[in-house]
Amino acid sequence: MAALALREKAILLDEEALGRALRRMAHEIVERHAGTRGLLLVGIRRRGVPLARRMAREIEAFEAVAPPIGELDITLYRDDLTTKHEHPQVGRTHMPENPAGKSIVLVDDVLYTGRTVRAALDALVDLGRPAQIQLAVLIDRGHRELPIRADYVGKNVPTAKREVVEVRLHEIDGRDEVALLEPGGGPGTR
Amino acid sequence: MLAGGGSVCDLDALDAPDIGAVLDTSESMAEVLCRPIPRVPALRGRTVMLLFYEASTRTRHSFELACKALGADSLTLSAATSSVAKGESLRDTMRTAAAMGADLVVLRHPASGAAHYAAALGLVPVLNAGDGTHAHPTQALLDLFAVRRRTGRLEGLRVCIVGDILHSRVARSSAAAFVKMGAALTLCGPPTLLPRAAGPALGAAVEYDLGAALRGADVVMVLRLQHERHDDGAGGLPSLGEYRRGWGIDAGRLLRHCPGALLLHPGPVNRGAELSDEVLDLPGAVVQDQVAAGVAVRMALLYRILEGGRGAE
The missing domain is CATH 3.40.50.1370 (Aspartate/ornithine carbamoyltransferase)
Structure with a gap:
């Protein structure tokens, strides 16, 4: 499959807006949980992990307690590998403590079809029986294929299916921003 | 691939x-x-x-x-x-x-x-x-994995494979795998079970003296004596006593020549033949890890x- 050339259509969040969105979500999480007791933030690999870490730092800044962070790799739970890479890279799952009985907030960068979250729910439940699972995403771009919704959203963005939302984070990509890309434009297209 | x-x-x-x-x-x-x-x-x-x-x-x-x-x-x-x-x-x-x-x-x-x-x-x-x-490719990969988990690396490790190289698919696969990953490999065994040509074929050194082969090794892999593949009776195997004296691995030999080396064996172990009983209790023995x-x-x-x-x- 030849890679489609993608053109940047818009910047949905710049560094400041991204930071503000995370700060607001951190506040909402603490408000809804009435504190941080029993709270466990679980980032979905890859970009959910740094996002969870940052929200934990925000929470520590105003609650003086940082909730523990888990890292979840869901490759072995996916149902859409066919459409991904030929050799899926299996990452490591790491939980700082047993998720059983915890109030878990799953963190991911983009909520789209809901299939990643479905896989993450299966993976989490296999690790123990959490008291509750909520979902926090930086971008909700619609087009759900499963009955899944987010409890905390950084920004809702109506998109077309052919468009691509790209979340770039300092820890992985060297800068903070969210871009909306669309096919066409660049060299390599006809 | x-x-x-x-x-x-x-x-x-x-x-x-x-x-x-x-x-x-x-x-x-x-x-x-x-x-x-x-x-x-x-x-x-x-x-x-x-x-x-x-x-x-x-x-x-x-x-x-x-x-x-x-x-x-x-x-x-x-x-x-x-x-x-x-x-x-x-x-x-x-x-x-x-x-x-x-x-x-x-x-x-x-x-x-x-x-x-x-x-x-x-x-x-x-x-x-x-x-x-x-x-025996999966055996070779699990050997690499068990060693990498203990040492954190494969490149530059000094690995010694001892025993019946001639009849061993484990030796063949593991030798190739260790060499590919950049380890320095020495093969050791009785001349009847270790053709000199095996060295260049596998990218390894051949050493018939066990002490010299073990000296400074980071990993020692001991092979099983494969009675079932010695179909010609003696099958190139000297008497068991002779084998033990020359190439049997015991704690004394390991501690003298390569203290701290990891000890691998693909199993099943013929206790008292290629390995003496006590070596499996040495801290470097990773047979269960394997x-x-x-x-x-x-x-x-x-x-x-x-x-x-x-x-x-």
């Missing part, structure tokens, strides 16, 4: 980055095995047929565990209790496997080249679980082969 649902008959087609990737996946699989419920649905609905024409404990059971942990269905067919005992050929048994909908056949066979033959039929991809004196590593590594290979195969659909 595991793409396209291809067979894995030996490690020839895998280069160092490929092997590194399999070992990394094995780390993730090892984490799965530590969970309260060591099970993921990655290969749900896939059927793996374990076709064993030769006795095996570790390899067969670890493949079975690996299938279970990935949610695949496994069917075990051992030659002694199947129609193979009635004279069914390997080709017809492979046809049967295909007709039963097997997505992969894991094959253990006494004839060297059996895996290549079965794979070349083009019916079902084959993962070699040991063929004659040719190759068994645990076997499940993780086989999960990684099953996953890579069967998931790679899905891409083409």
Whole structure:
């Protein structure tokens, strides 16, 4: 499959807006949980992990307690590998403590079809029986294929299916921003 | 080169980055095995047929565990209790496997080249679980994995393989794998069981004196004396007493020449033959690590082969 050339259509969040969105979500999480007791933030690999870490730092800044962070790799739970890479890279799952009985907030960068979250729910439940699972995403771009919704959203963005939302984070990509890309434009297209 | 649902008959087609990737996946699989419920649905609905024409404990059971942990269905067919005992050929048994909908056949066979033959039929991809004196790729990978977990690296390690090199598919596969990953390899054994030509063929040094071979080694892999493959009676094996005196591994020899070295043995151990009893209790003995590593590594290979195969659909 030849890679489609993608053109940047818009910047949905710049560094400041991204930071503000995370700060607001951190506040909402603490408000809804009435504190941080029993709270466990679980980032979905890859970009959910740094996002969870940052929200934990925000929470520590105003609650003086940082909730523990888990890292979840869901490759072995996916149902859409066919459409991904030929050799899926299996990452490591790491939980700082047993998720059983915890109030878990799953963190991911983009909520789209809901299939990643479905896989993450299966993976989490296999690790123990959490008291509750909520979902926090930086971008909700619609087009759900499963009955899944987010409890905390950084920004809702109506998109077309052919468009691509790209979340770039300092820890992985060297800068903070969210871009909306669309096919066409660049060299390599006809 | 595991793409396209291809067979894995030996490690020839895998280069160092490929092997590194399999070992990394094995780390993730090892984490799965530590969970309260060591099970993921990655290969749900896939059927793996374990076709064993030769006795095996570790390899067969670890493949079975690996299938279970990935949610695949496994069917075990051992030659002694199947129609193979009635004279069914390997080709017809492979046809049967295909007709039963097997997505992969894991094959253990006494004839060297059996895996290549079965794979070349083009019916079902084959993962070699040991063929004659040719190759045992999953054993080699689990050796690498067990060592890498203890030492954190493979490159630059001094590895010594001791024993019946001539009859050992483990030696052949593991030697090739360690050399590919940048280890410095020495082979040691009685001249009758270690042809000098094995050195250049495997990219290793050949040393007939055990003390000299062990000196400064980071890893010592001891092979099993394979009585069942010495079909010509003596089979090039000097008397057991002579073998023990010259090439038997005991704690004294290990501590004198390479204290702190890891000790590997593919199992099953002939206590008192190639290894003395007490060495298995040394802190460097990682024989049990190897068994645990076997499940993780086989999960990684099953996953890579069967998931790679899905891409083409």
